[in-house]
Amino acid sequence: MSSKDSSAASGWNMSEHSALLNVGDGAFFPINRAALGYQAFLESMSEIVLRQGLEDDIGQSIIDFIDKLREQLPAGVKDCHPSNWYVNPIYPALLVLSESNLKELNDIQLATEAWVEKGSSIPVVGPQREWQTTFLSVQHDHIQCHKAIVVLCRHYYSATEEALRCFSLALAGMDDNRKINTLAQLYDFWIGIAEGVYNTTLMRDSFSRDFGDAVNALSKYKKSVTKISDMILGAMDLPDIKMIKNLLSKQGDLESQLRDLRLELTNLRDK
Amino acid sequence: MPRLNFSKELVMREVADFQSRLLASSEVRHKLRDVSLCPTPRSSIASLESITLYRYLGEPRGEPILIIYALVNRPDMIDLEIGRSLVESLLARGFDVYLIDWGYPSDSDYSLSLDDYVGGYIDYFVDIIRDSLGSEKINILGVCQGGTFSVCYAALNPEKVKRLITTITPIDFDTQFDSISHLFRNVDINLLMDAHINMHGDFLNAIFLSLKPYRLLQQKYIHFLENIDDFDASATFSRMEKWIFDSPSVAAKVFQEFSLEFYQKNSLFLGNLVINGYKVDTQKLTMPILNIYAANDHLVPPASSQGLRSIVPTQNYTEREVPGGHIGIYVSTQAKIAVAGILAEWLAELGEGS
Numbered sequence: 014m015s016s017k018d019s020s021a022a023s024g025w026n027m028s029e030h031s032a033l034l035n036v037g038d039g040a041f042f043p044i045n046r047a048a049l050g051y052q053a054f055l056e057s058m059s060e061i062v063l064r065q066g067l068e069d070d071i072g073q074s075i076i077d078f079i080d081k082l083r084e085q086l087p088a089g090v091k092d093c094h095p096s097n098w099y100v101n102p103i104y105p106a107l108l109v110l111s112e113s114n115l116k117e118l119n120d121i122q123l124a125t126e127a128w129v130e131k132g133s134s135i136p137v138v139g140p141q142r143e144w145q146t147t148f149l150s151v152q153h154d155h156i157q158c159h160k161a162i163v164v165l166c167r168h169y170y171s172a173t174e175e176a177l178r179c180f181s182l183a184l185a186g187m188d189d190n191r192k193i194n195t196l197a198q199l200y201d202f203w204i205g206i207a208e209g210v211y212n213t214t215l216m217r218d219s220f221s222r223d224f225g226d227a228v229n230a231l232s233k234y235k236k237s238v239t240k241i242s243d244m245i246l247g248a249m250d251l252p253d254i255k256m257i258k259n260l261l262s263k264q265g266d267l268e269s270q271l272r273d274l275r276l277e278l279t280n281l282r283d284k
Numbered sequence: 285m286p287r288l289n290f291s292k293e294l295v296m297r298e299v300a301d302f303q304s305r306l307l308a309s310s311e312v313r314h315k316l317r318d319v320s321l322c323p324t325p326r327s328s329i330a331s332l333e334s335i336t337l338y339r340y341l342g343e344p345r346g347e348p349i350l351i352i353y354a355l356v357n358r359p360d361m362i363d364l365e366i367g368r369s370l371v372e373s374l375l376a377r378g379f380d381v382y383l384i385d386w387g388y389p390s391d392s393d394y395s396l397s398l399d400d401y402v403g404g405y406i407d408y409f410v411d412i413i414r415d416s417l418g419s420e421k422i423n424i425l426g427v428c429q430g431g432t433f434s435v436c437y438a439a440l441n442p443e444k445v446k447r448l449i450t451t452i453t454p455i456d457f458d459t460q461f462d463s464i465s466h467l468f469r470n471v472d473i474n475l476l477m478d479a480h481i482n483m484h485g486d487f488l489n490a491i492f493l494s495l496k497p498y499r500l501l502q503q504k505y506i507h508f509l510e511n512i513d514d515f516d517a518s519a520t521f522s523r524m525e526k527w528i529f530d531s532p533s534v535a536a537k538v539f540q541e542f543s544l545e546f547y548q549k550n551s552l553f554l555g556n557l558v559i560n561g562y563k564v565d566t567q568k569l570t571m572p573i574l575n576i577y578a579a580n581d582h583l584v585p586p587a588s589s590q591g592l593r594s595i596v597p598t599q600n601y602t603e604r605e606v607p608g609g610h611i612g613i614y615v616s617t618q619a620k621i622a623v624a625g626i627l628a629e630w631l632a633e634l635g636e637g638s
Contacts, residue, residue, distance in 0.1 A: 044313075055299050060293045070286040102501035124379035175414045184288070196298050197510065201503065208498045211574055215495070216466055223316055225470025232472065232479040239479070257391075258481065265395035268333060273403065275332075 456591025485531025
């Protein structure tokens, strides 16, 4: 449910009271993002509370809302704003919350891969061969990198879905000793559950494998880009990464020798 | 049915209250831009390239204690502010406190190795302190990865270390709840470092934050806004934020070695670690050892720190658990009595004072 729809339904117009437009970036850049998410939480939950009649069960209404949210996840990527409170904070911009979106990305990747493969079948002759093969390997590495990140994002998607499910179950199963009187307490309750689910996801062997694959793919892609950058810079007779690394290495060796000489000098002076 | 007791009036008030706090935060955040850390006066007594040995100013001067911090963050956290400072607490207990500040490695430092840090810089500064004080041995207190370095150093140079104190220090990198080890298990470290010059602090910071994203990227900022009326609490928060996001790069070679040898091969714990051709034999750690760890440490699980017990001679080994998380044992309101207090108690048990 978008913020506009929910506020119109309740008669409580959040945007009129929003302080976010007037808040500067300040020293803490993540604070605005967190505040946006929390505001969305307050908006969702307050809208439910304000809609309740005297006989209605607020708790059950919230549970129903969360269940509906979870059911809408597979199709809801276009409606799922990065600032929504239940979105995993790690990838708010790279939002792949729906299977259909993942499939769409996968289809794009397959099409791109086919295009690259087709390109690589063109005979390469003469001095352009190294350029073409290097360019193709950059394209290939980019595709692999993207694939690996999409695979990793599936974990974030499933963790988000599971977190909402556990939140709903936890609310339904709360005992008499636990009372939640404010939206802030409800939010903290949600955070505890979401963090627990996330930690379980993170500690799976499959996550470790896919995380490793994503980091390795990123590294390989970066190396490919560096190689082609060096080729371009070398062609223009400009310093390239390889040259810089050589210079840094020599500088490091000299500093190491200087350090040893300094120590030797100190020892000789002490004698 | 769930016990959710919401009244419409209170909910509306709560939402309006959040909005006004958010508005007020702009001015508070502006005032907090210039909060400073490290209030305890100190002087630089030696430096090597960009690395500096500091001595904290204070009287009287008791036993020397050298603090060795990790490479992945700035050491400012142990002297965050008055009242939340390990350094302040140690000075108050009469210690003569020193700190190695690793500085900000530049690209030219990318070939600095484990041996350069452990066998080079630490040894150099330990000798300076020993020579200046005429002491044969000094006390070493390691923090986190600095504790791991301290263990390696003391095992290679036991004749120079009087007592070894390790805090929130990873030793066994293959324990059940070690999320960092788990994440890096399938990372090709050689490929990673081949693609970079140094390991950027921002990347490492992102990894640490990603271990608890809901709390560290969302909830803590909401709590900050909820307490915006308390300027002192806001200032403390601001100092922590400044420290968290002031992450230096780590030299490529030492990052590569540490990741491979410790996180992936667990060489120190398994007794296979060799630095510059010398085996790090932890059975040579015959000096008194105090190992302090945090009960709720998600970065260095208690079992990882407790691994030290298994690999050192046990007659002089003591361990203590402190409530709190990885950073909390240093910056919480109980911090001043936590680490320094335990240290003082331990020395009393040994029959030695500072």
